[in-house]
Amino acid sequence: MNIDGKHWTGSRIVGLQGQSPPPEKPPRRWRKWILWGGLALPVVIFIGLVGYGWYLGHRHGDAAAEVAVQDDKGRPVPPDKLAAANARLQKKIAALAPKGQFVVIDTANNRVYLREGERILREMVASCGSGNVLVDPVGGRTWTFDTPRGQFQIRSKVKDPIWIKPDWAFIEEGEPIPARSSERAEANVMGDYALGIGSGYFLHGTLYKRLLGRNVSHGCVRLGDEDIEFLYKTAVLGTKVMIF
Amino acid sequence: MRVLLAILLALLPCSTMAADDVADLTQTNRLLQAEYELARSQHLYFVIDLPAYRVQFRASGTILAELPILSLRSWGRPADGIAYTLAEKTARKEPEREQVLIPGREPEKPAEPVIEAKKPAGPVVQALEIGDMPTDYVLRLDDGTLLTVHAKFEDAGGWANLRQKMTRFGWFVTRPLISVWHHWRGNTYNEMLLTLPEREARMLYWSFQKGSRCLVRWP
Numbered sequence: 001m002n003i004d005g006k007h008w009t010g011s012r013i014v015g016l017q018g019q020s021p022p023p024e025k026p027p028r029r030w031r032k033w034i035l036w037g038g039l040a041l042p043v044v045i046f047i048g049l050v051g052y053g054w055y056l057g058h059r060h061g062d063a064a065a066e067v068a069v070q071d072d073k074g075r076p077v078p079p080d081k082l083a084a085a086n087a088r089l090q091k092k093i094a095a096l097a098p099k100g101q102f103v104v105i106d107t108a109n110n111r112v113y114l115r116e117g118e119r120i121l122r123e124m125v126a127s128c129g130s131g132n133v134l135v136d137p138v139g140g141r142t143w144t145f146d147t148p149r150g151q152f153q154i155r156s157k158v159k160d161p162i163w164i165k166p167d168w169a170f171i172e173e174g175e176p177i178p179a180r181s182s183e184r185a186e187a188n189v190m191g192d193y194a195l196g197i198g199s200g201y202f203l204h205g206t207l208y209k210r211l212l213g214r215n216v217s218h219g220c221v222r223l224g225d226e227d228i229e230f231l232y233k234t235a236v237l238g239t240k241v242m243i244f
Numbered sequence: 245m246r247v248l249l250a251i252l253l254a255l256l257p258c259s260t261m262a263a264d265d266v267a268d269l270t271q272t273n274r275l276l277q278a279e280y281e282l283a284r285s286q287h288l289y290f291v292i293d294l295p296a297y298r299v300q301f302r303a304s305g306t307i308l309a310e311l312p313i314l315s316l317r318s319w320g321r322p323a324d325g326i327a328y329t330l331a332e333k334t335a336r337k338e339p340e341r342e343q344v345l346i347p348g349r350e351p352e353k354p355a356e357p358v359i360e361a362k363k364p365a366g367p368v369v370q371a372l373e374i375g376d377m378p379t380d381y382v383l384r385l386d387d388g389t390l391l392t393v394h395a396k397f398e399d400a401g402g403w404a405n406l407r408q409k410m411t412r413f414g415w416f417v418t419r420p421l422i423s424v425w426h427h428w429r430g431n432t433y434n435e436m437l438l439t440l441p442e443r444e445a446r447m448l449y450w451s452f453q454k455g456s457r458c459l460v461r462w463p
Binding site: 079086097104137145150172173174244 | 265266269270272273274276277279280283284286287288301303304305306307308309319320341342343344346347348369370371372373374417419420421422423424427432433446447450451453
């Protein structure tokens with residue numbers, strides 16, 4: 001009889017005979033620990049990895065800055081000499097800045113500034129390059145209408161400029177490229193004044209004044225009538241032009 | 245003995261301060277040397293001054309423009325006083341240049357009905373402008389250092405703020421794991437997370453061209 005007071009059935013008694021006993025399960029307490037351990041292990045590994053990563057990300061400290069500047073003989077430069085060297089370097093860098101007036105062109109905001117040192121003498125609204133791409137369907141040539149970035153200088157000053165249309169101007173209009181150069185000349189499209197900065201780029205007037213402040217040009221910098229006249233009269237040949 | 249101890253304790257902050265000063269002078273010296281070379285080169289260059297929370301566009305030592313950094317998180321510490329080169333710019337949605345349509349060669353398109361309400365107020369311009377630049381992007385310098393730029397929108401609502409906070413939290417959780425991964429591969433991982441105002445973030449993407457040189461003053 002079992003503990004419930006019921007009788008064993010014969011088949012069950014027979015079934016147990018001649019067989020190996022069932023494998024022993026670990027005690028309940030251990031099973032609990034194994035279960036929790038299995039669950040906790042990935043969490044511990046994750047926390048460990050994050051901790052190790054934090055250590056790696058912050059272990060450098062100021063080590064890079066602490067490596068001393070050395071003189072010609074490989075000896076560390078003392079702090080007072082280092083401070084003096086820094087002052088000298090600052091002076092040398094300041095000496096490279098343009099002397100007198102210079103032009104700064106902000107292509108992102110379509111602004112032109114005439115500056116003298118830190119002082120802004122005049123702020124002007126402009127139209128810079130559109131950034132569009134023109135592909136010649138016949139020759140496969142490609143033009144990107146960006147205003148070039150970098151440092152330039154005013155190389156030429158022209159009153160009543162005549163535009164010598166480049167190939168792209170004809171391709172863009174769907175017109176054939178003329179064989180004679182005299183057929184490329186077009187007056188009254190660049191305003192009353194133009195200032196050349198090299199490589200075919202100019203600061204000039206425009207017929208499309210309502211588009212000033214937008215990026216619509218083919219790379220030149222278009223300005224309003226008063227502004228280009230002011231710049232023509234103020235900026236001398238050799239004036240630095242910084243475009244960003 | 246007590247007097248000696250007192251003197252030592254009094255000197256301790258001075259020596260720490262002096263060490264900090266030397267480190268600062270050293271870092272400044274390296275940056276100035278690198279800037280002098282860049283300023284002589286006639287190229288534009290960028291100075292990312294992280295302790296001062298600003299990005300400057302410079303040429304020949306002259307500051308052309310300055311952008312404020314609203315917040316900054318750093319991971320790792322790259323070398324000081326090096327003129328880095330911008331190797332790559334990546335954004336979820338890269339700005340695309342439009343191709344000029346030549347009269348008589350336009351591709352045929354089905355006529356679209358013009359809806360009056362959708363007409364823009366200003367003139368329609370086919371151009372790549374600052375508004376087309378992304379606000380969230382990653383700048384990879386030539387040594388592998390990443391500058392992750394996020395924009396802060398002035399009129400951001402609650403969801404945008406929550407999203408930004410979640411992104412920042414995710415950044416702090418994932419950076420250690422990325423660091424470990426790079427360490428196992430024998431590399432170091434350095435990243436800066438910069439938050440700029442919306443227009444300034446777009447302007448940095450616009451102006452900071454691939455191949456441009458930059459100096460970074462690390463915090």
